[in-house]
Structure formats: structure tokens, C-alpha cells
Amino acid sequence: MNKYKEELLNKRYKAEKRFQFYGQSAIFVALLFLTIFIFKIFSTGFTAFQKTWLIVPVNFDAELMLLDENPTKQDIEDADYYEIALQSMWNLDPNANEDQQNQLKRMVSYFFEREIKQELLKDPNLLGKTTEVYLTASDDLDQVFKGNYPRDLPEDQRRVSDYQLKIFDEMVVNEKVESKFNISFFTNADSREAELAGIASSFMGSIFSILVCLAIAFPVAVLAAIYLEEFAPKNRITDFIEVNINNLAAVPSIVFGLLGLGVLLAIFHLPRSTPLVGGITLSLMTLPTIIIAARASLKAVPPSIREAALAMGASKMQTTLHHTVPLSMPGTLSGTIIGLAQALGETAPLILIGMVAFVNTIPGSPMDPAASLPVQIYIWAESAERGFVEKVSACIMVLLGFLILMNLAAQIIRHKFEKKWS
Amino acid sequence: MNLVLFLFIVLLGFTSYYFGRRKAYAIQSTKTRLTALPKFYGYYLAIWCAIPAFIIFSLWAVFEPSIVKFLILSDYSNQGYLDDELNLIYEKTKSLARGQFTGEITPFIERSAEKYLNFRSIAQNSKIVIVLSIIIASVFYAYNRLSGNSRTREPVEKFLNAVLFAASLAAILTTLGIIFSLIFQTIDFFKVIPLLDFLFGTHWYPAKAFVRDASEPLDPSMYSDTFGSVPLFAGTFFIAFIAMCVAIPVGLMSGIYMAEYASNKVRQYAKPLIEILAGIPTVVYGFFAALTVGPFLKELGNSMGLEVSAESALAAGGVMGIMIIPFISSLSDDVITSVPQNLRDGSYAMGATKSETIKKVIFPAALPGIVGSVLLGISRAIGETMIVVMASGLAANLTFNPLDSTSTITAQIVVILIGDQAFGDPKTQAAFALGMTLFLVTLCLNIFALKVVKKYREKYE
Numbered sequence: 001m002n003k004y005k006e007e008l009l010n011k012r013y014k015a016e017k018r019f020q021f022y023g024q025s026a027i028f029v030a031l032l033f034l035t036i037f038i039f040k041i042f043s044t045g046f047t048a049f050q051k052t053w054l055i056v057p058v059n060f061d062a063e064l065m066l067l068d069e070n071p072t073k074q075d076i077e078d079a080d081y082y083e084i085a086l087q088s089m090w091n092l093d094p095n096a097n098e099d100q101q102n103q104l105k106r107m108v109s110y111f112f113e114r115e116i117k118q119e120l121l122k123d124p125n126l127l128g129k130t131t132e133v134y135l136t137a138s139d140d141l142d143q144v145f146k147g148n149y150p151r152d153l154p155e156d157q158r159r160v161s162d163y164q165l166k167i168f169d170e171m172v173v174n175e176k177v178e179s180k181f182n183i184s185f186f187t188n189a190d191s192r193e194a195e196l197a198g199i200a201s202s203f204m205g206s207i208f209s210i211l212v213c214l215a216i217a218f219p220v221a222v223l224a225a226i227y228l229e230e231f232a233p234k235n236r237i238t239d240f241i242e243v244n245i246n247n248l249a250a251v252p253s254i255v256f257g258l259l260g261l262g263v264l265l266a267i268f269h270l271p272r273s274t275p276l277v278g279g280i281t282l283s284l285m286t287l288p289t290i291i292i293a294a295r296a297s298l299k300a301v302p303p304s305i306r307e308a309a310l311a312m313g314a315s316k317m318q319t320t321l322h323h324t325v326p327l328s329m330p331g332t333l334s335g336t337i338i339g340l341a342q343a344l345g346e347t348a349p350l351i352l353i354g355m356v357a358f359v360n361t362i363p364g365s366p367m368d369p370a371a372s373l374p375v376q377i378y379i380w381a382e383s384a385e386r387g388f389v390e391k392v393s394a395c396i397m398v399l400l401g402f403l404i405l406m407n408l409a410a411q412i413i414r415h416k417f418e419k420k421w422s
Numbered sequence: 423m424n425l426v427l428f429l430f431i432v433l434l435g436f437t438s439y440y441f442g443r444r445k446a447y448a449i450q451s452t453k454t455r456l457t458a459l460p461k462f463y464g465y466y467l468a469i470w471c472a473i474p475a476f477i478i479f480s481l482w483a484v485f486e487p488s489i490v491k492f493l494i495l496s497d498y499s500n501q502g503y504l505d506d507e508l509n510l511i512y513e514k515t516k517s518l519a520r521g522q523f524t525g526e527i528t529p530f531i532e533r534s535a536e537k538y539l540n541f542r543s544i545a546q547n548s549k550i551v552i553v554l555s556i557i558i559a560s561v562f563y564a565y566n567r568l569s570g571n572s573r574t575r576e577p578v579e580k581f582l583n584a585v586l587f588a589a590s591l592a593a594i595l596t597t598l599g600i601i602f603s604l605i606f607q608t609i610d611f612f613k614v615i616p617l618l619d620f621l622f623g624t625h626w627y628p629a630k631a632f633v634r635d636a637s638e639p640l641d642p643s644m645y646s647d648t649f650g651s652v653p654l655f656a657g658t659f660f661i662a663f664i665a666m667c668v669a670i671p672v673g674l675m676s677g678i679y680m681a682e683y684a685s686n687k688v689r690q691y692a693k694p695l696i697e698i699l700a701g702i703p704t705v706v707y708g709f710f711a712a713l714t715v716g717p718f719l720k721e722l723g724n725s726m727g728l729e730v731s732a733e734s735a736l737a738a739g740g741v742m743g744i745m746i747i748p749f750i751s752s753l754s755d756d757v758i759t760s761v762p763q764n765l766r767d768g769s770y771a772m773g774a775t776k777s778e779t780i781k782k783v784i785f786p787a788a789l790p791g792i793v794g795s796v797l798l799g800i801s802r803a804i805g806e807t808m809i810v811v812m813a814s815g816l817a818a819n820l821t822f823n824p825l826d827s828t829s830t831i832t833a834q835i836v837v838i839l840i841g842d843q844a845f846g847d848p849k850t851q852a853a854f855a856l857g858m859t860l861f862l863v864t865l866c867l868n869i870f871a872l873k874v875v876k877k878y879r880e881k882y883e
Contacts, residue, residue: 252805
């Protein structure tokens with residue numbers, strides 16, 4: 001072999017190595033993105049599952065609460081708690097001037113009055129005594145305690161004043177600040193105040209939308225798939241239907257939002273901002289996905305099954321409904337779950353039909369206004385308060401958790417129940 | 423009330439199933455051979471019972487409100503009211519009848535409300551009577567026709583077939599619904615704004631349309647230079663271009679590697695992991711782009727002395743590219759795997775290395791399929807909404823600087839339609855016109871891409 005040929009061969013081998021390296025690095029880059037992504041979400045989000053409480057001594061002074069002697073339960077219910085709540089915050093620094101007193105009050109959530117009331121309702125014997133009550137810290141102090149707050153900013157650029165920080169630090173030293181699992185994140189509806197905002201309303205909104213979507217999309221899609229795969233003659237109409245299905249699967253989701261707005265809201269006058277409309281809109285989007293999955297799994301049932309049934313004297317309809325469709329169900333179901341998972345993550349169409357409205361109640365039916373988890377992410381991500389950043393990440397974690405669960409369920413159904421024909 | 427009637431019809435359906443089957447058994451006991459299984463006699467009767475009733479029931483639900491409205495408003499017809507005022511009167515009447523009216527009650531409206539309640543109860547009662555008599559008539563007719571040699575399975579199956587066919591029309595109906603919901607608003611929009619201004623105008627500034635007093639008549643001249651969509655198209659394609667710059671190399675190379683080089687183990691783990699990227703909701707990508715990538719790029723640019731907007735096209739496009747990687751990688755993986763093995767063998771036999779085979783033989787053979795997958799990726803990038811809404815700017819700048827902020831068609835639709843919409847306002851209509859263009863552009867891309875992919879599949883299967 002002469003030298004020239006050897007060089008050429010070397011060059012070709014090097015090119016081979018380089019090409020392989022490109023491929024490996026492409027996969028590496030894709031996985032790197034995924035890792036950064038997950039890491040970023042988790043590292044900002046996990047703190048949202050903790051909530052900071054200030055432990056404040058409260059004097060349940062019957063006089064300040066405008067209560068007579070021996071009050072009934074109803075009296076305690078109706079009593080004035082604002083004064084004692086205010087007093088207990090002011091008592092954190094007896095020498096505070098009026099401005100500082102205001103700042104003291106803003107160290108806890110505006111809900112503090114209610115929290116104090118709850119404490120007394122739990123144990124009416126506390127009336128006239130002083131006891132320590134857990135009060136939700138304001139979202140800024142919450143962030144300070146979690147170490148997410150830039151304390152070294154000049155004071156006029158912070159929402160937390162030096163005075164508040166001083167009092168807060170004293171409380172930390174005296175162990176009057178405590179961090180506990182944030183139950184209210186799961187049980188509260190949305191709120192303008194980050195420390196009180198929770199995902200309960202958007203979660204219920206998502207559940208209702210998905211149920212409506214399932215109730216409409218699944219039967220229609222399965223019936224359509226059965227027709228197209230088993231009964232449809234090859235003609236222009238069925239060709240046209242097929243082109244339509246493939247197209248709909250690739251139409252941008254926002255166009256479905258326009259459909260919901262222009263037809264469901266403007267023409268049928270269905271109630272705005274509700275999971276009902278959201279679910280119908282999502283079902284139109286999911287329809288092609290389920291049809292395609294159901295057709296694929298019908299196609300995978302071997303013809304011998306059909307032939308055997310036909311040979312036994314079953315009609316075409318009996319063959320299909322008694323044999324082919326049940327055998328195709330695992331594939332159809334896992335396709336349906338994957339379609340629903342897509343629908344669960346969809347945001348743009350729901351924004352257009354008004355599910356971004358601020359809802360601070362937990363919806364009890366699909367006809368009540370609600371947001372959905374992805375829309376909640378959008379709403380929180382758009383608000384400027386620092387406390388919402390971790391909430392967004394936490395909400396994303398909940399949403400991703402559900403998506404993973406649904407995809408796992410789809411996998412399990414597929415692997416466990418699907419027959420392998422060979 | 424309607425629910426009760428509905429449940430009652432369902433109940434009657436079940437009952438007639440039972441009677442149909444009982445009749446079949448009775449015929450059987452006379453030693454006559456049945457032409458179908460007894461349950462088909464039941465289904466047959468149940469269909470005859472429920473379907474005509476449901477048809478009447480739903481027709482009633484559709485037409486009753488408009489007929490009642492017509493009857494109520496006929497009192498006001500010759501008094502020179504405008505359509506809007508008539509609608510208002512009708513709404514007042516309805517809310518008064520429901521006892522939710524707040525405001526001044528005029529005798530006119532009170533009379534109408536009484537009339538309304540009256541009509542409603544007449545309608546309600548006659549509906550029940552008609553539906554029930556239809557059920558009785560059709561069940562009797564069908565029941566008497568049942569005999570030993572009557573065909574029951576065929577009609578039942580024909581009915582099922584019709585139901586299946588109707589379900590498959592849902593896809594067509596959805597497409598029609600999309601076109602229907604877009605087209606009227608779009609036509610209204612182009613009545614005010616000339617088509618050429620929309621297509622070739624270079625200023626998009628819909629906020630200007632906010633300041634219109636709704637009571638004044640529309641003056642098209644005030645909208646000149648407001649709805650020029652060139653910056654939006656430019657922004658849309660520019661961001662899609664940036665996305666594809668990320669997605670094509672990474673997606674294509676990882677697809678090729680997966681198909682040709684990767685061991686089974688790598689495939690087994692890496693492929694689903696990459697596909698996770700496709701399952702992440704777009705709003706999550708949007709948050710990531712707006713909160714992490716945007717500020718990161720800004721800081722990076724500032725440290726190099728570049729002016730970078732926090733909402734740069736680069737951030738939105740780049741993150742969108744990450745989202746599209748799995749589409750391109752798994753589609754091109756499929757396409758490459760389906761290239762017949764004998765092409766590879768031929769090339770190896772000639773002494774080509776693996777990468778030479780891929781570059782010179784497999785890639786050209788798979789090219790149509792790969793082009794199809796890239797086109798589907800582009801269509802997805804154009805239609806992507808949340809990333810752009812959250813990470814890119816909302817003001818439509820005509821710029822091709824990736825470090826500047828720009829806006830897209832989808833982002834503008836959201837900006838315009840978020841919150842309350844007034845139908846009939848050029849601003850709202852503009853959103854529908856944008857939706858129409860978006861629909862048409864992606865439709866063409868999809869049809870073309872699907873054709874290419876299908877052609878390619880047919881070639882090798």
C-alpha cells in the first residue's frame with residue numbers, strides 16, 4: 001500500500017470518527033438541555049412546598065374584641081378581631097412609631113386576623129389569656145427566610161424595609177420563625193398575595209376540563225376509528241375525512257382557541273371561562289390524536305381473528321364489536337391517555353376562551369369559572385412579585401408530576417394488556 | 423325538567439328493549455325459528471322508541487328559544503325599535519321572568535314577562551305530550567311488525583353503521599367549525615382594512631384601535647397604518663428560523679445516531695429521554711425562556727458589550743428549537759430506519775465507511791422523509807404560542823436582529839384576545855384575520871409535508 005492511499009484511508013477514518021462524535025454530541029446536547037431544565041425548575045420550585053410562619057403572642061382581650069362576659073359561641077364568631085390582631089403585631093416592638101407600626105402589620109399576610117380568630121374558635125378557653133399563634137409571614141419575608149431575597153440591595157429598591165428585617169432577624173434568633181409544609185398551596189384558590197395563593201382552583205379546573213374532554217373525545221374518536229378502519233369504503237368522502245384528521249392533528253392549538261371563542265362562546269353562548277367550554281375545545285384538539293392511535297391499534301389486530309369470527313357466522317358488526325374492538329382497547333386507551341396528557345398541558349386555547357380570569361373560589365362543577373394548571377403557571381409567571389416565582393416552579397412540578405403519571409399509566413396499559421401477535 | 427324528560431326517554435328505551443326481547447322469546451316458544459338473536463329484537467324496539475323521540479327533543483331545544491323570542495318581540499315590532507334595543511328588551515323580559523331582574527320594571531316588560539312564562543309552560547307541556555305520543559306511536563308500530571321472520575339484526579346494524587359514520591364526520595365538522603369561526607370576522611375585518619394594507623403594511627399597532635368611542639360610526643381612515651402585518655410575518659418566520667437553527671442540526675444528528683450507530687441500550691434509554699422534551703407543556707418552556715434563558719443571554723451579551731433585550735428573539739427561538747428537537751429526531755429516526763438494508767449492504771460492499779454510507783446513500787434516499795419532518799417542525803414553530811407570548815416581546819418591531827425583541831402572529835392573537843373581547847371591533851376581527859392566515863399557512867405546510875412523507879413511505883413499503 002503506498003503512502004498516498006494510507007493517508008486517504010486515515011482521513012476517511014477520521015471523518016468517520018468525527019461524524020460519530022457529532023451524533024453523540026447532538027444527543028448529549030439534547031439531554032443536557034433536559035437536565036438543565038429539570039434542575040432549574042426543581043431548584044427554584046422546591047422551596048414553595050415550605051411556608052414560613054411567624055409565632056406571635058396574641059392577647060385575647062375580651063374588651064378589645066367588644067365581647068361581654070360569658071359570650072356564646074356566636075358572639076365569639078362575630079367578635080372584632082382586628083384590634084387584638086393589630087395590637088399583637090405592634091407588641092413586637094413596643095417603641096415603634098406610627099410608620100413602624102404600619103410596617104409591623106405588613107410583616108404578616110392580610111389573612112392574619114382570620115388566623116387569630118381560628119385559633120380562638122378552636123379553643124374558646126383562651127379568651128382573656130395570652131397565647132402564641134402561628135401567623136403566615138408576608139411573601140417577602142418568606143423569601144427572606146428561604147434565602148431567595150437579595151438583602152444587600154439598597155433599601156429603597158426592596159419591598160422589605162430595614163426595620164422589618166431587624167425585627168424579623170430578632171424573631172429568627174428567638175426561634176419565633178418556623179418553616180412548615182405548605183398545605184395551603186394545595187388547598188387554597190388563587191390569590192393576589194403570593195403567600196396565600198394555591199393551586200386548588202386551577203387543579204379542579206384542569207380535572208373538570210380533562211373529564212369533559214374525555215367524555216366527548218373518547219367515544220367519538222373510537223367510533224370514528226372503528227368506522228374508518230373496519231367499515232369505510234375507499235372513496236372520496238373517506239379520503240377527505242382522512243386528510244382532515246391528519247391535518248387537524250397539526251393545526252396550531254391557538255386556532256382551536258379561536259374556534260372555541262368564535263363558535264362556542266359567540267354563537268352557542270356557553271358560559272365564559274368555564275372548564276365546560278375549555279373541555280369541549282380541548283376535545284376537538286385531542287380527537288385526531290385518539291383517532292390515529294385507535295386506528296393503529298385496530299390495524300394491529302391480526303386478520304385471522306376477524307376471519308375466524310366471520311367463519312363462525314358472526315356478522316361484520318358482531319366481529320368488530322365482539323372481537324376486534326376489545327382486542328384493540330389497550331392500544332386505544334394508552335393513546336387516549338397520551339392525548340389527554342397533551343390536552344392537560346395546553347394553555348393557549350384556554351386563554352382565548354377566558355380561563356385566565358382571576359378566580360379566587362374553588363369550582364364545584366364544570367359550569368363554574370376556573371383556571372387550569374398551565375394557565376395558572378402563565379398567570380403567576382406574568383405577575384411581578386418575587387414570591388410567585390417559586391410558586392410557578394412548584395406548579396410546574398405538580399403539572400409535570402401528573403403528566404409523568406399519565407404517561408406511565410399509558411405505558412403500563414400498553415405493556416400489560418396488549419397482546420403480542422407474532 | 424329537560425333532564426327528567428331525557429332520563430324518562432332513556433328509561434322507556436330500556437323498557438322497550440325488554441319487551442322486544444320478550445316478544446322474541448314468545449315467538450320462539452311457538453317453535454318458530456327466529457331470524458336473529460332475541461336481543462336484536464330488543465335493540466330494534468329500543469331504537470324505534472328512543473331515536474324519533476330524541477330527534478324531536480333536540481329539534482325542540484334548538485328552535486324553542488328563537489320561536490318564543492319571535493312571539494314575544496312581535497308585540498314590539500311596529501314601534502320602530504332597533505335590533506339591539508329589541509334584544510335588550512328580550513333579555514330584560516327573560517331576567518324578570520326568572521326573578522333576577524334588577525332595575526326599573528315597566529308595565530310593558532312586566533306584560534312580556536308574563537307572556538314569556540306562559541309561552542314557556544305551553545312549550546314545555548306540548549313538548550312532553552308530543553314526545554310521549556311519538557314514542558307510543560313508533561313503539562306500537564315497531565312492536566306489531568315484529569314476527570318470526572321479520573329482519574331485526576340488519577336494521578340495527580345499519581343504524582350502528584350510521585352512528586359510526588356520523589362519528590367519523592366529527593373531523594370534517596371540526597375543520598368546518600374552524601373555517602366558519604374565522605371567516606366571518608375575517609371578512610368583516612377586510613371590509614374596514616384593505617387587504618393590501620394588511621399584507622404589505624409595515625406598522626402593527628393595534629393598541630391604537632383601543633381609543634375608539636363605540637357609539638361613533640367606524641371611520642376606516644383612522645386605521646391606516648395600524649394593521650400592517652409585515653412585522654408579524656417577519657417576526658414569526660424569524661423566530662421559527664432561529665428555532666430551526668437549533669432543532670435541525672441537533673435533531674437530525676441525534677436521529678441519525680439513534681438509527682445507525684446507537685447500541686440497543688443507548689436507544690432504550692436516550693430515545694424516551696429525548697422524547698420527554700416533546701411532552702413538556704409549552705407554557706413551561708415559556709417560563710424557562712422568560713426567566714432563565716432571557717436574563718442569561720442578556721447578562722452574557724452585556725458582559726461582551728452587546729445590547730441584548732431581556733425579551734430577545736434569540737431566547738424565544740432557541741427554547742422553541744429545544745422543544746422541536748424530539749419531533750425532528752424521532753421522525754428522521756423512523757425515516758432512516760425504514761431505508762431498506764440492501765442499500766446499506768451495497769454501499770458497504772463497495773468499501774464505504776459507515777459515515778460515507780450515511781452521507782452518500784442513506785441520507786439522499788431518506789431526504790424526502792426528512793424534509794417532511796422538518797416542514798412539520800416549521801409548522802409547529804410557526805403555530806407555537808406560549809413561548810413567544812412569555813419570552814418574546816409584545817410590541818411588533820420590524821427587525822432581524824436576534825438580540826432585539828420582536829413579536830409573532832400567535833403572540834398578537836393572544837395579546838388582542840386576552841381579557842374581554844368586543845365582537846364587531848376591528849381589533850378583535852384583526853385577531854381572527856391573523857388566525858385565518860396562520861391556519862392557511864400551517865395548512866399548506868402540513869398538507870405538503872404529509873404528502874412528501876406519504877410518497878416516501880410508499881416508495882419503500
